[in-house]
Amino acid sequence: MLRKSTTVLLAAVIAVGALAGCSKKEPGGGSANDGKITLGFSQVGAESGWRTANTKSIQEAATAAGIDLKFSDAQQKQENQIQAIRSFIAQKVDVIAFSPVVESGWDAVLNEAKEAKIPVILTDRAIDSPDTSLYQTFLGSDFIKEGTLAGEWLAKQYEGKNDPVNIVELQGTTGSAPANDRKKGFGDVISKDPKFKIIASQTGDFTRAKGKEVMEAFLKAHQDIDVLFAHNDDMGLGAIEAIEAAGKKPGVDIKIITIDAVHDGMQALADGKINFIAECSPLLGPQLMELVKKVKAGESVEKRIVTNETTFTQDKAKAVLPERKY
Amino acid sequence: MTRFTAAARTAVTHRLFWPAAVLAVLVLGNVAFTPNFLHIEVRNGHLYGSLIDILRLGAPLVVVSLGMTVVIATRGIDLSVGSTIAISGALACLVISDSGDQNSVGGVLVAVGLALALSLVLGLWNGFLVAGIGIQPIIATLILMVGGRGIAQLITDGQIITINSDPYELIGGGYLATFPFSVLVAVVMIALTAFLARRTALGVLIEATGGNAEASRLAGIRARGIMVMVYLFCGLCAGIAGLMISSNVHSADGNNAGLWYELDAILAVVIGGTSLGGGRFSLGGTVLGALIIQALSTTVYTVGIPPETTMLFKAVVVTVVCLIQSPAFRAKVFGRRPRPTPTTPAEPAKIEVPA
CATH class of the missing domain: 3.40.50.2300 (Response regulator)
Structure with a gap:
């Protein structure tokens, strides 16, 4: 008896928690919200120092650009990422960006985004779909x-x-x-x-x-x-x-x-x-935010944009090392 | 002459003959490609050569495989060793990087002690799940295999922790009197395990538990205690290997350290002739098995087998090793059954062809 009531209580708590979670997300999700652009971003995971720097760059750039960032970590699983994109669509964000965990299997969920008229930007990794209308641009290293x-x-x-x-x-x-x-x-x-x-x-x-x-x-x-x-x-x-x-x-x-x-x-x-x-470079945050603004404003962007990158010799490394972020 | 053939026959039927022969063939095969493969010299104040590499890089695997052997002898398996390796290395490196003076011996000893203590806790957790709650070993240790990577990443905060500590470097990358320290650690662990297993009753108790846990319990053996103990030991071994691996590269990588090590360790045990069905186990065989696996990797690099075909090459070699060890297979192919000697009765065929 005791166990049963505990279970019911637990279920109730979870349900309330879930509802609260939903209602909390609603106001921020509306695109009509004080003109601020909302960006849904689904990251691969936190598998390396490179990736962590990538995440940080995107979060900081979003704050700097005044963009409302909804960040989701896929923990290196495609199904998590698909789920995140669906929830972004449900929340009616203005732009969706993500680093695909794997190359294939994105057509269905990206078509949903297309139908909802939400532009999609790929970062860091490409997808192998022949239908290039599924995304606006691919921003990443060459x-x-x-x-x-x-x-x-x-x-x-x-x-x-x-x-x-x-x-x-x-x-x-x-x-x-x-x-x-x-x-x-x-x-x-x-x-x-x-x-x-x-x-x-x-x-x-x-x-x-x-x-x-x-x-x-x-x-x-x-x-x-x-x-x-x-x-x-x-x-x-x-x-x-x-x-x-x-x-x-x-x-x-x-x-x-x-x-x-x-x-x-x-x-x-x-x-x-x-x-x-x-x-x-993992620091593609500023470039991404610029693209988000352009895409939101309806401007056309190139299908493939290479991250701003450079090369380092020994002397150059000595000069930039003190302010290196990652 | 007859005495010679009799001696040869005894050698061939010895349970360590085939693993030893395979290792010898691998090493000699390398000589054909790289003439100076057997060459060992003192360079930079320490021994230097391909054979030293095999021993030094094989040391962590040898240690982990020792733990795996006793676990498998109780009819168990420990899939979590790779994660324990990552956790142990991560914790040690974190403690050292947080301490003010990375080169202080005391600080390093504290870090090593903490890492090994945590490994023991992880081993205890596995033992509790298997012997205390009665979850099947493959599932019980799978929990830590998956969750442990997360713990390791939590410790390292998803980054690679780099340290510059000379005392810590000694464990896996350093040399003591020109000899690789990690090899010395492995030798001590082998001696310790062999002593406990063969000079005390512990070995018999482990084999009894693995042979038939219920029967051994009825015979008065505390099978549960034995099982908890072997998982504890396996955790400790993985912890030691974790220290060696992170020390070798002065850094802790929560994501990649010890990745797929559990599979290599299980393979080493199997190549060494221990049955996955539990019961009898061979420590000597396990050591040879671990060295075969490392020699195989070194062979791939020195001979220059293209990375795309490396996996296939290894798979073929392992298959051949397993087949050649199977008395049933040898009888079929060579047309005669090796006579069992009194000391080492031939084991049932199913035991020897687990791959």
Whole structure:
């Protein structure tokens, strides 16, 4: 008897809580609310420092731009994200933005948004739907360009020299878009000059531990490594430790190029252990807010917008490191 | 001559023969591709070479697999070791990064103590679910496997915590008298486990519990206590491995540290010849199994097998290892049944082909 009444009580509390939750959301959700733009944003999750910086950038930019942000964390599950988008539609937000957890399976829910006449912006990751009318624009990094920038810097370093250059590559997670594209971008540039040779290429799963493990094996199998190209900073940082353990100087005996420019990577660059980093910036908040305003005002925007990104040499890293956010 | 063949036959029928042979073949196969694979030198004041890498990188897996072996011997399984690795490393790195002087030995010892204590709590939680409440081990430990990643991320706040602590680096990345410290830790753990399991009654009690929990309870063995104890031990082993792994890269990564480690550990136990059905277990086999898995990874990197085919390559090797260990398979293919020796009676075939 006691147990039953507790259950009923519990159910009642939950129901009241849910109702309260709904009613609380109602006023903020209305688009007619004092002219403020409402943006519903569904994030992938909080799986890395990069992602956390991305979230922070969007939240801060929204506040700065005076946009009412409804933020939802999908915890790396597509069904959570679809649910979040549906609830944004139900709340009649002005614009929906999201970083898709996976590439496929978005047509149904995005069609619902289209029918409700709510514009959609993709950030950071693309979807594979052939129907491009489902979203207004895709704002994110160009992974191929990042690889190309890395390759171009290397080509410039060895300009005018004819000795063969032996390169080892630490790839990202096999089959992931950044790994595929960065490999392609880098490979396309250096294949133009026959002196560049990739003598070993393995996946380091974007992690420090794997980066170190693979680099240790590379150092034993190949005595004459000139350059390391790592698809992200973390693998490069792991590899630096392996190189040091082998009694060589990272950045001097073996030149190191990475991508991302997270704080630890920038620190290593400033310390002279990395030679060059092509940035993959998570700070796309301000750009996103600008797009949201444009889309809301009915202006046309480009289908593909690349995040504002740059590259870092050792001197540049020393200069910007103190005010680096992530 | 006859004495030689008799000795050879004894060697072949020894339960550690096939895992040892596979490891030897892997290492020698590498020599064909990389002539200096066996070369070991002192560089930068410590031993340096591919074999040292295999031992050093294999150390955490060896330790985790020891814990997994005794859990599996009680007919259980612990899927949460990967998450425990992440939690232990995360907590240790957090405590060290919060302390004023990262290089103080006392501070590092506190961090290590806290991390290991938390690992024991996690092991106790698993033991409580399995032995106390009676949830099936695979489900009970699945809870922590999934939830533990969340705990680890909570501790690290979703970031990678980087530390610069020389005493902490010793655990997984440092050297003591030119020898990798993590290997020494693993050796101590092996010796300790072997002593407890083979020189005290504990091993027999564990095997009895795994063989038939109800019968052993009726025979006066406190099966529940034994089961809680093995999960505690497994948690501790995972905690130690977590320290080694995070120390090796001076950082804690709640997302990726120890990811899929539970599968590697289970595989190491199985390759080593311990039955997933519980009962008898082989610590020596487990150690060999863990080293085979690490040697396989190192082989992939040194030989240069393309990342796209790495998984397939590993799967093929593991399948071959499991098949070659199965007496039933060998009898079918080679047309003769290995005679069981008095000391090591042949186990039923189902035990030896779990993959």
